[in-house]
Amino acid sequence: MSTTSNSMTFNIRIWRQKNAQTPGKLVEYKLDGISPDMSFLEMLDQLNERLYAKGEEPVAFDHDCREGICGMCSLNVNGIPHGPDSQVTICQTHMRIFKDGQTITIEPWRSTAFPVIKDCVVNRSAFDRIIQAGGFVSVNTGGTPDANALPISKEIADLAMDAAACIGCGACVAACKNSSALLFVSAKASQLNLLPQGKAEKDRRVLKMVETMDAEGFGACTNTNSCEAVCPKGIPVTFIAQLNRDYAWAMLKGAAAEPKATVGGA
Amino acid sequence: MPLIKFLRSTVGLKIIMGLTGAALFAFTVIHMVGNLQIFLGQEALNNYAQMLHASDEVIWGFRLGLGAVAALHILCAVVLTIRNRAARGKESYAEYAAPGASLASRTMAVSGVIVAAFIIFHLLHFTTQTIDPSFKELTEIHKGAERHDVYAMVIKGFSVTWVSVFYIISVALVSFHLSHGIASCFRSMGLTNPAYREVQEWFGLAFAIIIFVGMAAVPAAVLLGLVKL
C-alpha cells in the first residue's frame, strides 16, 4: 500500500454546524493522498488532522468500535445512510468503492427525533428511551437456570437472533421518508417477544415501545423498504409486520401498558 | 382506554389504513368484474345494473358503508402524512437517494389525492349524472317495463374522447397506487411473515396490472368502436 502510486483525491462536502442553536451548512474541502485501503472514518481522520494543522476546528462525527458492532457511526453519504456499500456500516466502508476525484457529500442523520448536536453528530437518546420503555426482560434474582430448561426451536432461536443483530444505529430512521423508527422498534421488541423469557411481558412491551416511539416524534411506516435497504445488519421489514400484528393482538385483548397493582402488592 | 390509544398511535392508524385500503381494493376488483359485463352485451349489463339497484336499502347500505371506509382511509392518510412530514423535520437532506423505495411507495399521498379527485368526477358522471343530465333520459323497455339503459349511458359517456382518455389515465393512477398499496396493506395489517412476503408482493403487482387492464378496457373498447349501440 503506497500512498504515492495509489493515492486518491476527493472533494469532500460535509455538514458543519457549531451547535444545535446555530444553523449549519455544507462546507467543501479538497482532500488528497487518500489510500484506497483506508476506511471511510480514517479518511475523515485525515481531513481532521489537516484542519487541525491549519488551526481550524475538526469535524465532529460519532464513532466508537470502528468494526461494525457498536452502532455509533452515523453518516449519510451521497444520500444513503452508511453510504453506498450494502449491509455495511460506514466505519467498515473502504475508500476503494469511491471513484478517484469524486465529490462525496456527508450529512448527519435527519429527523426531528434526532436533533443535530454538532456537525455530523446527532442526539439518538430517543432510542434509549424506547428501550427503557420496554426493550428488556424483568428477571428475578436467584440461581442461574439450566440452559436447556426452556426448549426453543431452532427456527425461533434463529429468527430472534436475526432481530437481535440490530445495533441501534438509527440508519433506518435516517433513510425513511417519514423518519419512522419501526424497523428498530420491531427488531428490539421481537428479539424478546419471540423467546419464552420475553413472552410474559410481550403485550406491555409492544404497547409501551410504540407509545414511546410516537411520543418521541418518529413517523409512521409506509412500507417503502428504505430502512431494510440501508440497515447494516440486514434486518428484514417482516419484523415490522410482526410488530403490527403483536400490537393489534395486545389491543384486541385490551392489554394495559402499565402493570396493575394487585391486592397485597406484587 | 385502549381504543383511544389505538386511534392515536401511528401503528393503530396504519392498521386502519391497511384494513380500509384492503376493503377499497376488494371493492375495486368487484367493480371491475361488474364493468366487464359490457362485453356480454346490453342485456347482460343492464340486468346486472338493475339487480344492483333492486333494493334501496341494500344499495344505500352499501354506499354508506363504502363512503365511510373511504372517509376513514382519507382521514388516516391526512393525519399520518402531517405527522410524517413533521417527523422528517425542517432541515432536509442536500442529497437523498430514497434507497430501496419504489416511486409508487414514495408518492402514495399524491396518487391518493388524484384518485380522490377522479372518484368525485366519476360519481358526478355516472352515478348522479350531473355532468351530462341527458344520461337520465337513456331508458329501454325490458319485459314490458321501462328501466335505465346503463349500456347506452356508458357508450355515450366514453364516446367523448377526452372523457375516455381521462378515465384511462385515472385508472392508471389507481393501479399505480395499488402497485404499492396491495402488498403494503398486508404488512400494515400484520399479515406478512418471511414465508408470505414475496407471494404478497407478486399478488400486489399482478392485481395492479389486472385492474388497469380490466378498468381501461371499457373506455378503450368504446373509443375503438369495439362495443357500440
Ligand code: HEM
Ligand atoms: C380516495 C382517495 C385516496 C387517498 C387520499 C389515499 C391515500 C393513501 C395514502 C396516503 C396511503 C399510504 C399511507 C401511508 O403513508 O402509509 C394509502 C395506502 C393505500 N391505499 Fe389509498 N388513498 C385513496 C384511495 C384509495 C383507493 C380508491 C384504493 C383502492 C382502490 C386505495 C387503496 C390503498 C391501499 C390498499 C393502501 C395500502 C394501505 C397500507 O399501506 O397499509 N386507496 N392511500
Ligand code: SF4
Ligand atoms: S434496524 Fe438496522 S438500521 Fe435500524 S437501528 Fe437497527 S441496525 Fe440500525
Ligand code: FES
Ligand atoms: S463505529 Fe461502531 S459500528 Fe461503526
